[in-house]
Amino acid sequence: MKIRVGVDIGGTFTDVALEHPGGLATCKVLTDCAEPETAILKGVALACDGAGVSANEIGQVIHGTTLVTNALIERRGARTAFITTDGFRDVIEMRAENRFEQYDLNLTLPAPLVPRQDRLVARERVAASGEVLLALSDDEIARLVAEVTAGDYRAVAIGFMHSYANPAHERRMAAALREALPDLSISLSSVVSPQMRELPRFNTVITNAYVQPRVADYLGRLVERMRADNIAAPVFMLHSGGGLISVETAMEQPVRLLESGPAGGAIFAAGYAKAHGIEKALSFDMGGTTAKICLIEGGAPKTASTFEIARTYRFKKGSGMTVSTPVVEMVEIGAGGGSIASIDAMGRIQVGPRSAGSEPGPACYQRGGTEPTVTDANLILGRLDPDGFAGGAIPLDPALSAVAIEAGLSADKDLPVGDAAFGVTEMVDENMANAARVHTVEHGRDIEHFTMIAFGGGAPLHASRLCEKLGIDRLLVPPGAGVGSAIGFLRAPFSFEATRGLFQRLRAFDTDAVNAMLGELAAEANAFVAAGHGSAPTETRLTVFMRYAGQGWEIPVLPGRTAFSPGDEARLLAAFEDTYRTLFGRVIDGLEVEITNWALNISSPVPPVARVTPPSRNAKAPVNRIRPMFDAALRREVGAREVLRDAMPIGACLDGPAVIVEDETSTIVTDAYRVTMQADGALLIARKEARR
Numbered sequence: 001m002k003i004r005v006g007v008d009i010g011g012t013f014t015d016v017a018l019e020h021p022g023g024l025a026t027c028k029v030l031t032d033c034a035e036p037e038t039a040i041l042k043g044v045a046l047a048c049d050g051a052g053v054s055a056n057e058i059g060q061v062i063h064g065t066t067l068v069t070n071a072l073i074e075r076r077g078a079r080t081a082f083i084t085t086d087g088f089r090d091v092i093e094m095r096a097e098n099r100f101e102q103y104d105l106n107l108t109l110p111a112p113l114v115p116r117q118d119r120l121v122a123r124e125r126v127a128a129s130g131e132v133l134l135a136l137s138d139d140e141i142a143r144l145v146a147e148v149t150a151g152d153y154r155a156v157a158i159g160f161m162h163s164y165a166n167p168a169h170e171r172r173m174a175a176a177l178r179e180a181l182p183d184l185s186i187s188l189s190s191v192v193s194p195q196m197r198e199l200p201r202f203n204t205v206i207t208n209a210y211v212q213p214r215v216a217d218y219l220g221r222l223v224e225r226m227r228a229d230n231i232a233a234p235v236f237m238l239h240s241g242g243g244l245i246s247v248e249t250a251m252e253q254p255v256r257l258l259e260s261g262p263a264g265g266a267i268f269a270a271g272y273a274k275a276h277g278i279e280k281a282l283s284f285d286m287g288g289t290t291a292k293i294c295l296i297e298g299g300a301p302k303t304a305s306t307f308e309i310a311r312t313y314r315f316k317k318g319s320g321m322t323v324s325t326p327v328v329e330m331v332e333i334g335a336g337g338g339s340i341a342s343i344d345a346m347g348r349i350q351v352g353p354r355s356a357g358s359e360p361g362p363a364c365y366q367r368g369g370t371e372p373t374v375t376d377a378n379l380i381l382g383r384l385d386p387d388g389f390a391g392g393a394i395p396l397d398p399a400l401s402a403v404a405i406e407a408g409l410s411a412d413k414d415l416p417v418g419d420a421a422f423g424v425t426e427m428v429d430e431n432m433a434n435a436a437r438v439h440t441v442e443h444g445r446d447i448e449h450f451t452m453i454a455f456g457g458g459a460p461l462h463a464s465r466l467c468e469k470l471g472i473d474r475l476l477v478p479p480g481a482g483v484g485s486a487i488g489f490l491r492a493p494f495s496f497e498a499t500r501g502l503f504q505r506l507r508a509f510d511t512d513a514v515n516a517m518l519g520e521l522a523a524e525a526n527a528f529v530a531a532g533h534g535s536a537p538t539e540t541r542l543t544v545f546m547r548y549a550g551q552g553w554e555i556p557v558l559p560g561r562t563a564f565s566p567g568d569e570a571r572l573l574a575a576f577e578d579t580y581r582t583l584f585g586r587v588i589d590g591l592e593v594e595i596t597n598w599a600l601n602i603s604s605p606v607p608p609v610a611r612v613t614p615p616s617r618n619a620k621a622p623v624n625r626i627r628p629m630f631d632a633a634l635r636r637e638v639g640a641r642e643v644l645r646d647a648m649p650i651g652a653c654l655d656g657p658a659v660i661v662e663d664e665t666s667t668i669v670t671d672a673y674r675v676t677m678q679a680d681g682a683l684l685i686a687r688k689e690a691r692r
Contacts, residue, residue: 002059002060003018003019003020003021003053003057003058003059003060004018004019004058004059004060004061004062004490005017005018005019005044005047005058005060005061005062005233006018006019006062006063006064006264006485006486006487006488006489006490007040007043007044007061007062007063007064007486007489008063008064008065008261008264008483008485008486008489009031009036009039009040009063009064009065009066009067009261010031010066010261010287010288010289011031011066011070011287011288011289011290011336011338011355011357011358012030012031012287012288012289012336012337012338012355012356012357012358012361013028013029013030013031013287013288013358013457014028014029014030014031014032014036014039014040014043015027015028015043015482015483015485015486015664016028016029016040016043016044016046016047016483016486017047017480017483017486017487017489017490018044018047018048018050018051018053018058019490020051020053022051022052023051024480024487025047025048025050025051026047026050026480026482026483026486026487026663026664027043027046027047027050027483027663027664028043028390028457028482028483028663028664029042029043029046030358030359030361030394031357031358032358033357033358033359035221036065036067036218036222037218037221037222037225037226038225040063040222041225041226041229044058044061044229044231045229054230055229055230055231056230056231056232058231058233059233060233060234060236061226061231061233061234061235061236062235062236062237062238062244062489062490062492063222063235063236063237063238063247063489064237064238064257064260064261064263064264064485064486064489065218065237065257065260065261066260066261067211067214067215067218067257068211068215068254068255068257068258068260069258069259069309069310071210071211071214071215072113072207072210072211072309072310072321073310075113076214077113077155077210077211077213077214078153078154078155078185078209078210078211078212078213078214079118079151079152079153079154079155080113080114080118080153080154080155080156080157080206080209080210081114081118081119081120081147081148081151081153081155081156081157082114082118082119082120082156082157082158082159082202082206082209083120083121083122083144083148083156083157083158083159083160083173084119084120084121084122084158084159084160084161084202085121085122085124085125085160085161086121086122086123086124087121088121088161088198089116089119089120089121090116090119091198091199091202092112092113092114092119092199092202092203092206093109093112093116095109095199096199096318096322098318099318100317100318100319101319110310110319110320110321112206112321113206113207113210113321114157114206114210118151118153120144120147120148122136122140122141122144122160122169122173123136123137123140124136124140124160124169125161126160126161126162126163126165126166126168126169127162127165128162128165128503129165130162130165130166131166132166132168132169136169136172136173141172141173141176142176144173144176145176145177145180145181148177148181148184149180149181153184154184154185154213155184155185155186155187155209155210155212155213156177156184156185156186156187156209157187157189157202157205157206157208157209157210158170158173158174158186158187158188158189158205159188159189159198159201159202159205159206160173160189161198163188163189163190163194164189164190164194164195164196164201164500164501165501165502167188167190167191167194170188170189170190171188171190174186174188185209185212185213185216186209187205187206187208187209187212188205189201189202189204189205191253192204192205192208192253192255193205193323193324193325193499194499194500194501195324195499195500195501195596195597196501196503196596196597197324199322200306200322200323200324201324203321203322203323203324204255204323204324204325207255207258207309207321207323208253208254208255211254211255212251212252212254215250215251215254215257216251216254219235219237219247219250219251220251222235223235223247234246234247234532235247236494236532237249237250237257237260238257238260238261238263238264238488238489238492239256239257239260239263239326239495240256240257240258240259240260240263240307240325240326240327240328241256241263241303241325241326241327241328241495241497241601242263242264242266242267242301242303242328242492242495243492243493243494243495243496243497243603244492244493244494244495244532245494245495245496245528245531245532246528246531246532248531249496249528249531255323255325256325256326258307258309258323258325258327259307259327259328259330261485262285262292262294262328262330262332262485263301263327263328263488263492264484264485264486264487264488264489264492265283265285265292265294265455265456265484265485265488266283266285266294266296266301266328266330266488267301267488267489267491267492268283268455268478268484268485268487268488268491269281269283269285269294269296269301269453269455269478269484269488270283270296270299270300270301271488271491271609272453272476272478272680272682273296273299273451273453274299274609274611275609275610275611275612275680276476276611276612276678276682276684277611277612278296278451278453278476279297279298280295280296280297280445280449280450280451281295281296281297281450281451281452281453281476282294282295282296282436282440282447282450282451282452282453282472283295283296283301283330283452283453283455284432284436284452284453284454284455284456284459284463284466285454285455285456285459285484285485286335286336286337286432286454286456286457286458286459286461286462287336287337287456287457287458288336288337288338288355288357288358288375288457288458289334289336289338289339289355289357290332290333290334290335290336290355291332291333291335291336291432291435291456291458291459292330292331292332293330293331293332293432293435293436293439294328294329294330294331295329295439295440295443295445295450296453299609301328301329301330302328302329302330302443303326303327303328303329304326304327304329305324305325305326305327305499305543305545305556305597305599306322306323306324306325306327307322307323307325307327307329308320308321308322308323309321309323324499326497326499326599326601330439331435331436331438331439333352333353333431333432333435334352334353334354334355335351335352335374335428335431335432336352336355336374336458337362337373337374337375337378337457337458338355338356338357338358338361338362338373338374338375339351339352339353339354339355339356339373339374339428340352340354340355340356340371340372340373341371341372341373341374341377341405341408341409341424341427342371342372342408342409343408343409343412343413347413349409349420349423349424349427350427351374351424351427351428351431352428352431355373356369356371356373362374362375362376362401362404363376363397363400363401363403363404364376364379364386364396364397364398364400364401364404365394365396366395366396366397366400369404370404370407371404371408372401372404372405372407372408372409372420372424373404374424374425374428374458375396375401375458376400376401376404376405376421376424377401377405377420377421377422377424377425378421378425378461379396379398379401380398380401380402380405380417380418380421381418381421381422381425381629381630382627382628382629382630382637382640383461383629383630383659383666383668384396384461384666385627385642385661385666386398388661390663390664391663391664401421402417405417405420405421405424406420409423409424418630421630422630422632425462425465425632426632428462429462429465429466429469429632430469432462432466433466433469433470436466436470437470444583447470447471447472448470448471448472448473450472451472451474451475451476452466452467452470452472452474452475452476453475453476453477453478454475454476454477454481454667455477455478455480455481455482455484455485456481456482456484456485456665457482457664457665458665459481459665460477460481460482460660460665460666460667460668461665461666461667461668462668463475463477463667463668463685464656464668464669464670464672464673464685465632465633465668465670467673467685467687468632468633468670468672473686473687474684474685474686474687475673475684475685475686476682476683476684476685477660477667477682477683477685478680478681478682479680479681479682480664481664481665481667482662482663482664482665483664491606493603493604493605493606494529494532494533494603494604495529495601495602495603495604496524496525496528496529496601496602496603497525497599497600497601498521498522498524498525498599498600498601498602499521499597499598499599499600500517500520500521500597500598501596501597501598502514502517502595502597502598503594503595503596504594504595505549505592505593505594505595506546506569506572506573506592506593506594506595507569507592509564509568509569509572511564511565511566511568514564514598515563515564517598518542518562518563518598518600521598521600522540522562522600522602525600525601525602526538526602529602529603529604533604536604537604537605538602538603538604538605539602539603539604539605540562540600540601540602541558541562541600541601541603542558542559542561542562542598542599542600542601543556543557543558543598543599543600543601544556544557544558544559544572544575544595544598545557545595545596545597545598545599546572546576546593546594546595546596547593547594547596548588548591548592548593548594549591549592549593549594550591554594554595554596554597555576555579555580555583556579556599557572557575557576557579558575558579559571559572559575560575562600572593572595573593576593612678612679612680612682613679614678614679614684615650615651615676615677615678615679616651617651617652617653617676618651619649619650619651619652619653620652620653620654621641621643621647621648621652621653621654621658621675621677622643622644622647622648623641623642623643623654624642624643624644624647624661625641625642626639626640626641626642627639627640627642627659628640629657629659629668631657631670631671632670633670633671633672634671638657638671639657640656640657640658640659640668641654641657641658641659642658642659642661643658643659643660643661644660644661644662645660645661645662645667645683646662648660648677649677650677650678650679651676651677652676652677653674653675653676653677654669654674654675654676655669655674655688656669656670656671656672656673656674656675656688657669657670657671658675660675660683667683667685669685672687672688673685673686673687673688674686674687674688
């Protein structure tokens with residue numbers, strides 16, 4: 001068995017999971033914001049010590065990072081120029097012209113990544129059919145090369161109109177820039193996102209260019225430091241769609257890393273949903289900085305072809321930048337253990353999105369933090385053991401938490417510290433519950449019929465209360481939940497999704513043109529997958545984006561084939577109508593059907609997951625001690641039974657209130673629930689009595 005390591009860098013903690021013949025070794029270390037690779041190497045060394053293996057025995061390293069997302073949120077990318085078709089330089093600033101908060105008279109749209117003075121225009125034009133209407137001249141190219149040279153840019157994004165249909169002009173422009181400026185990072189929209197619709201395509205190529213130098217520098221340092229530490233294993237990155245790509249591909253297309261860490265968590269949860277036969281699961285991933293919620297149905301997380309990043313207005317949809325890249329679809333809010341609590345202008349307790357991160361961290365970390373955080377509130381309420389946090393590696397000081405809450409929340413409102421701490425946890429729980437409600441409603445689902453799967457360092461602390469608020473009866477906390485995303489990396493397949501815009505009306509379906517395009521997509525995707533998977537067998541899935549003529553948006557359709565024959569139009573129409581009817585309840589008669597974009601995904605097979613048989617309740621959980629803990633639903637302090645997770649035998653059952661402790665996290669079982677140890681080490685927490 002090859003020794004493999006999964007590493008997830010978060011805003012507060014870096015999680016490591018090392019898979020070896022003897023099992024799985026895990027650890028959490030504080031993230032080093034200045035040099036993230038330092039925390040990785042420290043964590044890998046600790047995991048190797050725990051597993052009793054040497055670093056030079058590691059055969060594969062899989063990494064996920066929030067570096068791309070953080071660089072966009074904090075606007076810490078490279079100085080970038082955007083070259084586009086004359087007349088279209090303001091597309092990224094005009095956006096879709098929607099008001100994401102229609103009653104805010106002072107609404108301000110988020111500024112584009114590239115300011116107007118850095119958006120350069122070329123006199124050229126390609127039609128939607130790919131026909132060249134105005135050729136890009138040598139003089140135009142020379143003028144633009146001179147402007148880029150004079151601007152002292154580190155990166156350039158090139159996005160011409162309809163380049164997905166004919167990329168010749170983008171390629172000529174890039175070739176001239178590479179010859180004149182060989183150290184310049186250059187991104188082409190016809191490579192990064194060759195799809196219809198200029199706004200998401202332009203945003204995507206700009207995002208890729210903006211973060212490319214920073215990501216390339218970081219990944220280069222990481223590989224170099226690993227080699228210096230005697231780790232010669234190849235490094236692979238988890239992309240936003242939930243698959244693995246080589247580190248070289250990640251350097252070329254860092255936009256695919258936008259949600260790489262959270263995608264690992266969704267894979268982790270999906271595996272346990274399959275193992276326990278859960279058809280409808282709600283994954284809940286809460287770390288030190290953010291919380292992520294994802295729907296998992298039929299053992300697979302929801303995916304999408306577009307994603308909105310860097311939302312600026314209360315995390316409202318429409319207030320960020322829409323990019324077109326394959327992604328595991330989830331809702332993300334600024335609610336983590338390090339989220340800072342404050343009193344707003346109306347005198348209410350607010351939590352996040354600012355976070356104390358790992359530097360200085362929550363006040364109780366004793367690293368200089370002075371502002372009250374969710375972790376401080378949980379410590380005051382007895383949900384955390386000050387001597388056992390992170391396996392005792394990070395001792396917590398309740399007195400510092402009390403000082404921070406008193407100064408930041410209690411003083412102005414004459415609130416007892418305990419009441420203020422309760423207010424913090426209730427606000428963060430309600431924020432997460434509201435996000436979960438909205439996410440499920442947007443997908444036409446009833447949240448009460450889902451089973452929650454909680455992981456991440458913070459989720460097991462809050463999941464029972466969240467289930468109470470959402471009316472969910474069953475909660476699963478898998479083994480290794482504290483480092484769930486890192487474990488998910490080890491379960492991810494090698495995969496790559498190649499996309500292309502090729503407009504087709506179904507009544508005039510061109511089989512030859514479509515098959516030729518699909519052959520090109522297959523060759524492109526296979527080349528990327530082969531870099532890590534070699535020539536082993538793969539699986540292929542085609543998604544076709546279809547709509548009725550006149551509609552503004554299309555829906556993803558799975559035709560069940562990857563090549564077409566004359567007469568397959570009827571099959572495509574039937575697949576489209578089935579999907580449309582499922583989403584909207586009916587089809588529309590008499591309208592033409594159109595295809596806009598195509599996406600071909602090639603991946604390595606995912607090993608089957610063994611089903612877990614529910615155990616009989618045949619043992620009692622050994623209680624370590626009784627400790628005081630505040631129960632939010634009961635609104636009072638209770639005596640919670642503390643149990644070591646490792647000491648719970650299969651079938652052991654325990655009524656709440658209880659705390660199940662382990663090195664990476666603690667699981668709170670509220671008074672309304674009962675916990676049972678499953679055969680695979682997962683904790684199944686179910687409501688004691690069915691609701692009426």
